[in-house]
Amino acid sequence: MMELKTEPVVINMGPQHPSTHGVFRMRVTFDGEVIVDMEPVFGYLHRGIEKLAEERTYTQVIPLTDRLDYVASMTNNHAYVLAVERLAGITVPERAEYLRVIMDEMMRISSHLLAVGFLLNDMGAFFTPLMYMFREREKLLDLFEMVCGQRLTYNYMRIGGLSHDIPPEFLPALNRFVQEMPHFIDEYDQLLAENEILLARTKGVGVLSRELAINASASGPVLRASGVSWDIRKADPYSVYDRFKFQVPIGTAGDIYDRYWVRIQEMRHSVRILEQAIKGLPSGEVMAKVPPLLRPPQGEAYAHIESPRGELGFYVVSDNSIAPYRLHIRAPTFINLTTLRDLVIGWKLADAVAVFGSIDIVLGEVDR
Amino acid sequence: MQLEANYGYIALLLIVAIIFAASLIIIPFILSRLGIIPRKPDPVKTSTYECGMETVGKSWVQFNFRYYFYALLFVLFDIETVFLYPWAVHFKQLKLFGLVEMFIFIFVLAIGFVYAWRKGALEWK
């Protein structure tokens, strides 16, 4: 074959790029259309939340956690309050635990809807799948609004429980949603899973091997798509997850399609958890007795939960004052994103965008 | 209608179309001279867009675009189709002879095509 002398071209994808889901930047070196090198650049959305938390009381940190993963902010609340409760040794009323699980699973569905919708958008399906996903996400946002008056940053959970009980119209509306959601998931499957172009774009593309996934300590759907059965809800049950029957869908190939497929299946199982949680929801208080200015004893605690994007951990150190001495957040998407370079090298420019979309990041959490 | 007149029509239409398209560019130009449309270029505004970052290196480089095999195949098959058109117009007079003849012609080309395919020239590496 004839060899022509060509120069590799360096191109910035991001921070102001339509498909970097915020202000992520990929410094891509490509030769023709093939990517030969990629350097991720983080930090355009850094707000210093971990440092800010040191200046606030334990309760005042909760709104900050909303600003981390703003697509699934309730799970951030949950992980944080779980860590502080462990630190202070507070037992949460059972009703509050059930409601937390309900909120987490609703959050998971709403987040996965967005992830799948934007993945399709990144592959050029001019907004149609995204709008279909938005239809159901709107219903969930309405439910969240019913509970706490907010649609994006909820600030609903409190150390020792929840800020207030659910309104009476919430459960019937949630029941209706749980009834109809499986049909909508079937509809997505029908529209997407057999689409030839979708299969051609996703099958075998951006394969994350099992070894690399474990070595990079990836978590969530990204890890499970590579065939590792690791879900905090099963591996280290928190709240009342050990009382529910559900499965953790596992992929085999670890390609984009499996990550897509795992998310779709997880939504099905989340609906099943919701069903059981509604049935088992006990009555009673939703808030334990917690002093208004909490001073946890000196020490440290780590709590992790299965957020829609993976293992979300909060590490809190207390020096017996009203503010945390140190707060560290283990952001799942930040760690998942470290695999990106290995996934895109050797693939085309268009694949880079699709792989990036399939990892499903939220910049608020990556940059913190 | 005579043939030359037809091409004359098209030539005149071409002129009208160019005038139409050019006027769409000239009108805003005049309006901007009159001060109706803003015209305030500055270094940042006229810089090259690359997602908000400064461009690294030149854009006009020896770009490795791996499609020259397609270009070669295109030349091959486009010439073939040039032969096919007059053949197709007179096909009803040529009858079976025409069909067989063209079959042989394209068969020879198809061998080249299959060879290129087997050699992997159709794969975008």
Added chain:
Amino acid sequence: MNGWDWIHWLIFVVVILGFALSMIIVFIWTERKVIGRFQLRRGPNRVGPMGVLQAFADFIKVLTKEDIVPAKADRWVHLLAPIVAFVPALLVLAVVPFRDGSILADLNIGILYVVAIGALGVVGIFMAGWGSNNKYSLISAMRTAAQVVSYEVPVVLSIVGVILITGSLSMVTIVHEQQVPFILLQPLGFLIFFLGTTAEINRSPFDLLEAESEIVAGFHIEYSGMKFALFYLGEYAHAVAASAVITTLFLSGWKGPVLPPVLWFLIKVGFVFWLFLWMRSTLPRLRVDQLMGFAWKFLLPLALFNVFLTGAEVLLWEEKMASWGNFPWPFLFLNLALAGGLIVLWSKFFRLGGGRVEV
């Protein structure tokens, strides 16, 4: 040219410009409205009743926009590109018959003219991509060149089937020869021509040169104001022209019962455009190597097959004409069955795109 010729020319220039511009406006509105419906949205509904005046509002907005030319761009190429991209679309309409005898120039090589002129718009797009001196638009320009070069071949071959049946390259004769629309006699040819044309006018799922999620907007990334609008108009003008050509070649042009011919023509053009919209709102985009593979490995072999199938059928038909009546009904069903079967079988036969490249 005598006086009457001048009047003929003047009328048709007005008709073509009016048809193209009004259809562009209607298509822009339809596209936004129809895709809105596909996506559970309402589409534009603020300017005028049902948003019909949206295109005019956009026009005023875009007219008063500042024209920004990048400092590093090649000024003249950057300036001329929109004109080069827009003009060919209008020229294609010169040989499209709106109804019997209503045609600016009935060239005896009508289709060849359409093929030759229709692909010229790409030169404008390439000029824009190259002249902007932007890496994204450069990629876009390269993709365009490869795409059009690849899809030209199956498109041109798929027309041969039509020519074999009609024995003429004139657009008027082709419409006259269609007792039933050729889409029924040439289902494979129609499919190849339709997909190839979709790729040539750069509509989804072959809109790789615009690929918003990858190369942001591709070739018109550095354009603003009226220059951008010319590309936008050009894209729709090409869609109008492509719809009109498909209507003429495969949907029997102006022919149809009851309604006046011009109305039939417009209905069919609208239908073809609606097919473009349907594809755009449902399908994800192909990758560049898959795009090339689709043209060379799928469309080209099928187009070659179609030529010989049609040739054999025409020969057979010439002999049996007397005994079978005046229409080859058996071929109609045979071709439909063959088209369906071949598409399913052939698509199992090859791998569409390449995999990972070792670097």
